[in-house]
Amino acid sequence: MWNAPIALGPVRGIVEIPGSKSITNRALVLAALADGESVLTGVLRSRDTDLMMQALRDLGVMVKVLGDRATGTTVRVVPDQMYGAAVNCGLAGTVMRFLPPVATLATGASRFDGDPVARTRPQGEIIGALRELGADIEGDQLPLVVRGRGSLRGGAATIDASRSSQFVSGLLLSAPRFDLGVELRHRAQRPGAGLPSLPHIEMTIAMLRESGVEVLTPADTSVPDAWTVLPGPIRAIDRTIEPDLSNATPFLAAAAVTGGEVLIPRWPEETSQPGDVFGDILARMGAEVGLTDRGLLVRGPKRLRGIRIDLHDVGELTPSVAALAALAEGPSRLTGIAHLRGHETDRLHALATEINLLGGDVTELEDGLEIRPRPLTGGVWHAYADHRMATAGAIIGTAVPGVLVDDIDSTGKTLPGFADLWVPLIRADEVPAGTPGSH
Structure with missing residues (x-):
């Protein structure tokens, strides 16, 4: 007590x-999928961000801590060939929702699990969308297994993201690396259920664009609740975390x-x-x-x-x-x-x-x-x-x-x-x- x-x-x-958890974990994922080395300054050190860094290491990405300050940590990220791994999500929604799409790009099976409470958190919506995009996944909630083949077809998918904006962000972050990119549409199963936490989706889109990725939003297409990410490289950039x-x-x-x-x-x-x-x-x-x-x-x-x-x-x-x-x-x-x-x-x-x-x-x-x-x-x-x-x-x-x-x-x-x-x-x-x- x-x-x-x-x-x-x-x-x-x-x-x-210290630094933003939301920006830190998005920056780590983008750096892990980028076409070169990135240096992230002001990285938050917390359970959620440490879980993300360790999960990326387990998948084969080099994540090295260079130094600590009161305002955050400096981290170097060097992408590499990714292989299947055991991923501990803890209770981090960003890990359990951002990394299954990443694991489809690895070679081999990745098993995702976490704290007991994490097994009750919504997850099935993003898993269903990944299956639409060609992923081979066993399970709809933690624990689950993603059988990566080194690539993912991508294309069009529909998702009900009314329970978490992280479903959308998780798919968009990896989408440039999918063969066809992603055309994602939110369609709520419950009438009137809107998208929560829109600023977090806007954060994801802004960071993708900073990394040289072409993203079309409802503001660009006049199609509500729809996003298109074109396939292509993710530029390695150095970031300072707010x-x-x-x-x-x-x-x-x-x-x-x-x-x-x-x-x-x-x-x-x-x-x-x-x-x-x-x-x-x-x-x-x-x-x-x-x-x-x-x-x-x-x-x-x-x-x-x-x-x-x-x-x-x-x-x-x-x-x-x-x-x-x-x-x-x-x-x-x-x-x-x-x-x-x-x-x-x-x-x-x-x-x-x-x-x-x-x-x-x-x-x-x-x-x-x-x-x-x-x-x-x-x-x-x-x-x-x-x-x-x-x-x-x-x-x-x-x-x-x-x-x-x-x-x-x-x-x-x-x-x-x-x-x-x-x-x-x-x-x-x-x-x-x-x-x-x-x-």
Whole structure:
């Protein structure tokens, strides 16, 4: 049990956030499939990214760590002939969904498995699409076996990606190496089910284009929910990984909850990361948010307002937003996030359960949460082996004495050493310089 430190006053500090997990794992896959050596700077070292690097090594790619800094790691990636391997996915959605397409390009059978909870996560949709493209795969969920033949035909495929945008990204990342590329169309089995987390698909497309790949999107063709990736080489390029903006959200939330000030250095002016939206959410809840020459600066309000918001495109922010809503003065309604039931845990049920166990008043909706603030009390906050649930408990603990998070180490999935950053922030007295402007 980790005793979440309560803030005795407004928190003030500067928090250096390492590289984005989403960008890191996409960059690693593209580098592994490229036509030459790539050097990646600012790579996040976490359980998910370490699993990705080890899986690529097991498949035959050279991935060498050159050096570590507080802001990230430098990694050299040299592609090579790939062979079948045993791939440990852990609980990483990017590994279990991005690497089966890669394994179709290897020679030999690759067996994919992971943590027990990973065996329950949605996977069948991307496997079905890969079969349409000519892949030989045994199983529809972990554990599964991909029998690679060194190449894949590719072509047209239909997929229901309403439960995870990673299904689309996983196919697009490897598509240039397929003989015919990919013509992918999303078609939901459930009427009205849209694509979640569109910014992550846009991130994938932007990184493919940076690597010299030709991609046609709905904006290019006027065909909704359809993408075409033309076959061809993936150019080897050196990349610098942005800070992980979603990992920054708990620290910014601490400023909002306590009326304090937190600065996140190196916040990009333009980015495809969904975490960038969190500043706008905080502003709607009453905080001052400004992008300064030093980074993103958040000043918390005297009173935190509730919010009604559709989080469909930025669902990963939900645990932080729900924690803020539980501490706000007015009711909140978070919608558009039914797909969170298929993440590391059923996040909607988990958030409702844990907030209510502390005395809150949360109702699960079909696609979200209705949160009516009530005075909360201390108690055990269960993380469900989910890094975002653990940080949500830490946020609530800044304002509620006696909150005990049962598995703070689950934050190692995307941000190892979270507690070592969190505790000094809650106790820090450094005032960041800068004047908030508009974000």
